[in-house]
Amino acid sequence: MSLVSEVAQPRITRLTLADFRSYTRLDVPISGRLVALSGENGAGKTNLLEAISLLAPGRGLRRADMADMARIGGGGGFVVAVDLDTANGPVRLGTALDGQPPSRRCRIDGAPVSSATAFAEYLRIVWLTPTLDGLFTGPAGDRRRFLDRLVLAVDAQHGARVNAFEKAVRGRNRLLEDPAPDRAWLDGLEAEIAEIGVAVAAARKETAERLAGLIAEERDDASPFPFAVLALEGDVEGWIGEGPAVEAEDRYRAALRNGRARDRAAGRTLVGPQASDLVVRHGPKDVPAGRASTGEQKALLVGIVLAHARLVARMSGLAPIVLLDEIAAHLDQRRRAALFEALDRLGGQVFMTGADPALFAELPQSAQIFTVTPGRVEPFSGEG
Incomplete structure (x- = not known):
């Protein structure tokens, strides 16, 4: 269309x-x-x-x-x-x-x-570069950055939210290195992480769902660029889908509080949108995108970027x-x-x-x- x-x-x-x-x-x-x-x-x-x-x-x-x-x-x-x-x-x-x-x-x-x-x-502006050729076989962080770029093209404030979220998570990680951290400070950081993190996850989820919907709407099995099936997987994204954002924030804040000992041992915060993944499947073959051939992965990626360009036009005018x-x-x-x-x-x-x-x-x-x-x-x- x-x-x-x-x-x-x-x-x-x-x-x-x-x-x-x-x-x-x-x-x-x-x-x-x-x-x-x-x-x-x-x-x-x-x-x-x-x-x-x-x-x-x-x-x-x-x-x-x-x-x-x-x-x-x-x-x-x-x-x-x-x-x-x-x-x-x-x-x-x-x-x-x-x-x-x-x-x-x-x-x-x-x-x-x-x-x-x-x-x-x-x-x-949207783009596709050769560095994205390994997107489906690389680490989840690469796919999150790719999704953030998709979101940023329709929501110019998304980058600022992601930066603020990452800064708050780094602050919590540093605080947890202290054997006896200031609990009030830690509570405040976790409240901030929960609020911003839910906003980040919600923006990613909305864009992924809109893009998946547009791809399904325009699906053409004869296209040389196979259609993709997209899903965003993560705890916070699941909570957002189950109720209001304020409830997701409460659940996220509780998970952070209850996971302090585990996160201290791991040296990082384990729950949150920084651990989510954009899961992509090759639609016509119904297999994970990472299992498709190199040529099929390239064609699949081109199809996603073309669909994203159409989504940007639809959402931004x-x-x-x-x-x-x-x-x-x-x-x-x-x-x-x-x-x-x-x-x-x-x-x-x-x-x-x-x-x-x-x-x-x-x-x-x-x-x-x-x-x-x-x-x-x-x-x-x-x-x-």
């Missing part, structure tokens, strides 16, 4: 960089809705996607420290800015690392805002900007063609990278292809 007529479709029309990663200065006008970036490994393609990803809450698609994004040999800071075409007219969004000591700053049309969370009024790093390299021609068709139907702007421009041969003629070489981005000439 296409959502093109139901949502706004913001588009980046210019990308400007200064001292960001491998780019000293870059100013690229962009006219395409489907944009391909082709170039050899190490040319700087992923750096461009990372720059755009900084316009979403968080640390970008590499989850790198801001200082690591500054160009080696530069002044220690960087600038990333885009001109955005929106339903209400053009707007310029920018983020920079500057000052002494360097700190991150964000601006909308030149006016400072508190963080990149403010950009969510104008655009939403903004067709998201989609960033796909090295997306076509491990797909056969049939799946590539199906992917490009699905991306075209999304209605939002898409940026893709690939080493070989031939990988983008199935893109529609309206697509824009760039050649990326170290420090430069130029329109693809079709030669070579």
Whole structure:
């Protein structure tokens, strides 16, 4: 089902960089809705996607420290800015690392805002990178971070809640190292953990359930991207499903209090959303995603990200900007063609990278292809 007529479709029309990663200065006008970036490994393609990803809450698609994004040999800071075409007219969004000591700053049309969370009024961003290829076979923490990114695309405040929750849990763990901790302090920390933890778990649960529902609603057994069956497993998520949030908080707080000795022995807090897992099954085969072949896992992951983009559009009213790093390299021609068709139907702007421009041969003629070489981005000439 296409959502093109139901949502706004913001588009980046210019990308400007200064001292960001491998780019000293870059100013690229962009006219395409489907944009391909082709170039050899190490040319700087992923750096461009990372720059755009900084316009979403968080640390970008590499989850790198801001200082690591500054160009080696530069002044220690960087600038990333885009001109955005929106339903209400053009707007310029920018983020920079500057000052002494360097700190991150964000601006909308030149006016400072508190963080990149403010950009969510104008655009939403989703992405898929090769680092996610082992998602279904890796540790549960990887899947939680993946789910948090899905939540963040529809709820820009989710990251702040997760950070506050993790800080409170670390505080409790440190307090439990004391053989005779201050009980009033411990009670207060556990009350805070329970309140924030239930909010985090509820946001994850709602997004996972909405995504699972949309996938079931749009299920196509003939699709080259198999449908996924999703479930979020964890104690707190179970309590939320059994009654009001305040009751879940009471049960969580009691579990923390009763588990102090066990958690002290373990050296960490064992119950809570930090121990939950996003369980994914390959729908057509009805097997755990981790048991599917490597190719099937990749196709399953692509299907989830495409469904998530549609969910973001449905929930936010903004067709998201989609960033796909090295997306076509491990797909056969049939799946590539199906992917490009699905991306075209999304209605939002898409940026893709690939080493070989031939990988983008199935893109529609309206697509824009760039050649990326170290420090430069130029329109693809079709030669070579």
